[in-house]
Amino acid sequence: MALRAQTGPYFGEFGGRFVPESLVAALDELSEAYTLAKLDPAFGEELAELGRSYTGRPSIITEVPRFAEHAGGARIILKREDLNHTGSHKINNVLGQALLTRRIGKKRVIAETGAGQHGVATATAAALFGLECTIYMGEVDTERQALNVARMRLLGAEVIPVKTGSRTLKDAINDAMRDWVTNVETTNYIFGTVAGPHPFPEMVRDFQAIVGEEARQQVIDLTGGLPTAVAACVGGGSNAIGIFHAFLDDADVALYGFEAGGDGVDTPRHAATISKGRPGVLHGARSYLLQDEDGQTIESHSISAGLDYPGVGPEHSWLAALGRATYLPITDDAAMQALRLLSRTEGIIPAIESAHALAGALDLGRELGRDATILVNLSGRGDKDMETAARYFELLDGSAE
Amino acid sequence: MRNVGAVIRRRNEEAAGALIGYLPVGFPTLDESVEAAVALVENGVDVLELGLPYSDPVMDGTVIQAATVQALANGFRLAHGFEAVRRVTERVDAPVLVMTYWNPVVQYGVDRFADDLAAAGGAGLITPDLIPDEAGDWLAASERTGLDRVFLAAPSSTDARIRQAVEASRGFVYAVSTMGITGARTDVDQAARGLVGRLREAGAEASCVGLGISTAEQVAEVLEYAEGAIVGSALVKALADGGIEAAGALAAELARGTARK
Ligand SMILES: Cc1ncc(COP(=O)(O)O)c(C=O)c1O
Numbered sequence: 001m002a003l004r005a006q007t008g009p010y011f012g013e014f015g016g017r018f019v020p021e022s023l024v025a026a027l028d029e030l031s032e033a034y035t036l037a038k039l040d041p042a043f044g045e046e047l048a049e050l051g052r053s054y055t056g057r058p059s060i061i062t063e064v065p066r067f068a069e070h071a072g073g074a075r076i077i078l079k080r081e082d083l084n085h086t087g088s089h090k091i092n093n094v095l096g097q098a099l100l101t102r103r104i105g106k107k108r109v110i111a112e113t114g115a116g117q118h119g120v121a122t123a124t125a126a127a128l129f130g131l132e133c134t135i136y137m138g139e140v141d142t143e144r145q146a147l148n149v150a151r152m153r154l155l156g157a158e159v160i161p162v163k164t165g166s167r168t169l170k171d172a173i174n175d176a177m178r179d180w181v182t183n184v185e186t187t188n189y190i191f192g193t194v195a196g197p198h199p200f201p202e203m204v205r206d207f208q209a210i211v212g213e214e215a216r217q218q219v220i221d222l223t224g225g226l227p228t229a230v231a232a233c234v235g236g237g238s239n240a241i242g243i244f245h246a247f248l249d250d251a252d253v254a255l256y257g258f259e260a261g262g263d264g265v266d267t268p269r270h271a272a273t274i275s276k277g278r279p280g281v282l283h284g285a286r287s288y289l290l291q292d293e294d295g296q297t298i299e300s301h302s303i304s305a306g307l308d309y310p311g312v313g314p315e316h317s318w319l320a321a322l323g324r325a326t327y328l329p330i331t332d333d334a335a336m337q338a339l340r341l342l343s344r345t346e347g348i349i350p351a352i353e354s355a356h357a358l359a360g361a362l363d364l365g366r367e368l369g370r371d372a373t374i375l376v377n378l379s380g381r382g383d384k385d386m387e388t389a390a391r392y393f394e395l396l397d398g399s400a401e
Numbered sequence: 402m403r404n405v406g407a408v409i410r411r412r413n414e415e416a417a418g419a420l421i422g423y424l425p426v427g428f429p430t431l432d433e434s435v436e437a438a439v440a441l442v443e444n445g446v447d448v449l450e451l452g453l454p455y456s457d458p459v460m461d462g463t464v465i466q467a468a469t470v471q472a473l474a475n476g477f478r479l480a481h482g483f484e485a486v487r488r489v490t491e492r493v494d495a496p497v498l499v500m501t502y503w504n505p506v507v508q509y510g511v512d513r514f515a516d517d518l519a520a521a522g523g524a525g526l527i528t529p530d531l532i533p534d535e536a537g538d539w540l541a542a543s544e545r546t547g548l549d550r551v552f553l554a555a556p557s558s559t560d561a562r563i564r565q566a567v568e569a570s571r572g573f574v575y576a577v578s579t580m581g582i583t584g585a586r587t588d589v590d591q592a593a594r595g596l597v598g599r600l601r602e603a604g605a606e607a608s609c610v611g612l613g614i615s616t617a618e619q620v621a622e623v624l625e626y627a628e629g630a631i632v633g634s635a636l637v638k639a640l641a642d643g644g645i646e647a648a649g650a651l652a653a654e655l656a657r658g659t660a661r662k
Contacts, residue, residue, distance in 0.1 A: 021555045021566070024562065028559075181460070182582060291508065294478060294479045294508060295505035296505070
């Protein structure tokens with residue numbers, strides 16, 4: 001079977017629905033609505049139209065030769081999801097799920113967010129569709145992504161800072177799930193990545209697959225062939241699966257997911273789930289997981305809020321187990337250096353999440369050499385990260401104190 | 402007699418039904434959690450539910466979260482769960498079920514977990530985030546060891562899923578009183594009555610209602626239609642605020658609700 005044809009609930013031994021019984025009816029309802037929507041040409045057409053006239057699809061590709069000089073001379077091509085309305089790939093998925101929410105007839109949506117990009121995208125769609133919207137965000141993340149908190153509130157969403165556990169994305173998902181269990185009759189959960197219980201990993205992937213479908217053709221048009229490698233950062237894994245998916249059955253195209261290596265994977269402070277974790281159950285799915293001997297989740301650490309998650313989507317665990325995709329860690333510092341390098345060589349300021357993929361591409365280029373073409377998913381723009389970057393590079397007057 | 406089903410049957414013969422009390426292991430300390438569990442039984446709790454603290458308890462409200470966070474910060478390990486079961490069952494006759502999220506069981510090894518729980522004198526497992534659809538390993542391990550398995554049924558469950566929960570469960574079926582997470586509520590949802598009726602029609606011998614029960618009046622009300630009433634957050638709060646004595650006193654008060662009218 002073609003790898004692309006794989007659907008949930010299981011990807012090999014990964015996936016499933018490890019959820020409270022109270023959520024099963026809602027997951028069934030969502031699965032059924034999604035199955036029907038896929039069969040309905042009007043749904044696909046409406047989503048495509050939103051992509052064209054709201055998001056700005058197709059997003060362009062940009063070749064970055066000055067940046068590529070630092071990558072052993074390999075060709076590097078960016079898929080510009082940073083140019084989407086709201087500033088990242090997250091909008092692709094949210095518009096799909098918002099349309100489904102309307103089909104199901106629910107008037108309230110909730111979402112978790114790490115970097116705030118999924119929260120902003122959800123708040124945006126809620127404004128567009130006239131839905132009530134509550135966003136759960138770890139308190140640590142509300143501080144390091146304060147700009148996105150203000151954006152969500154301006155868009156009319158309620159933002160609830162989550163003060164439990166590590167106060168990051170994992171805990172925001174816990175609280176969003178608690179809200180959903182309690183308010184499931186009126187509320188749809190717009191999940192932000194390819195993790196979670198079925199149908200989310202499959203559905204979010206399908207909504208993000210447009211990224212790779214466009215990019216595959218765009219790279220062929222530009223270079224006359226397929227890329228040597230495709231690179232993306234991996235938090236939960238939605239931008240990565242989005243760009244990988246069109247290439248899954250192109251056996252000659254190498255796929256690389258770059259996880260957050262934090263202070264280094266030999267320290268306790270990282271979020272390199274596939275590199276350093278082992279299979280377990282978290283947030284409704286069996287997948288790789290950072291956990292201790294007793295199965296308690298270990299808190300992750302990354303300078304990037306969007307990658308600061310101890311889990312990963314089940315399809316990535318499956319691709320890793322098959323050896324179809326390779327997952328490697330990138331440290332905070334390597335990501336920040338790549339962020340600055342792209343800014344200075346190409347005039348493009350990437351999100352810190354996406355900078356992990358850029359740092360990975362620099363390594364890959366040096367390894368693969370001049371003949372290689374590397375397609376990188378530039379999943380988001382760096383506006384939200386200016387405070388972190390300013391502090392990291394001491395860019396503001398007086399910020400050195 | 403350590404048989405959950407038999408205890409519930411007996412309490413429905415001699416009283417209005419069974420009182421089931423929840424406490425997390427390791428809160429406020431391992432020793433005190435054992436003493437508190439013993440105190441619950443000495444004050445009229447018929448079946449104990451010992452919760453294993455877990456890092457990501459999506460079914461728990463703020464009271465139980467606060468307690469289990471503290472237990473984890475104090476160094477709770479899975480081995481303490483088996484130790485607590487052993488120490489409690491050495492002292493009281495009430496059956497002890499362990500309530501646990503699924504990943505700790507998977508990491509420990511489902512068969513090894515079942516063997517060690519049985520060896521410690523435990524009666525079985527309540528699994529809030531494991532539905533029968535995903536429970537193949539646990540169904541096999543519980544068959545092999547004779548442990549009880551309590552699955553949940555919700556007001557939103559379809560008839561087919563209700564039947565599945567009844568068929569998969571042994572001991573009782575946990576009827577989720579309201580759509581929500583743990584935490585005391587002022588009125589227990591009417592939905593519980595309907596759900597218990599549907600469980601009975603599907604062949605359930607015992608349905609116990611949980612989530613939100615905190616007073617003797619609510620226990621009495623639930624036992625009008627269900628075989629058992631489950632109290633968690635209210636007992637944890639009593640333990641947190643007033644110590645073992647207060648938890649015991651609340652158990653005695655709640656047990657008044659089991660008197661036949
Ligand atoms: C720009 C950007 N890239 C990547 C991610 C990571 O998510 P995922 O791995 O699902 O693409 C985020 C998450 O917030 C993000 O904002």
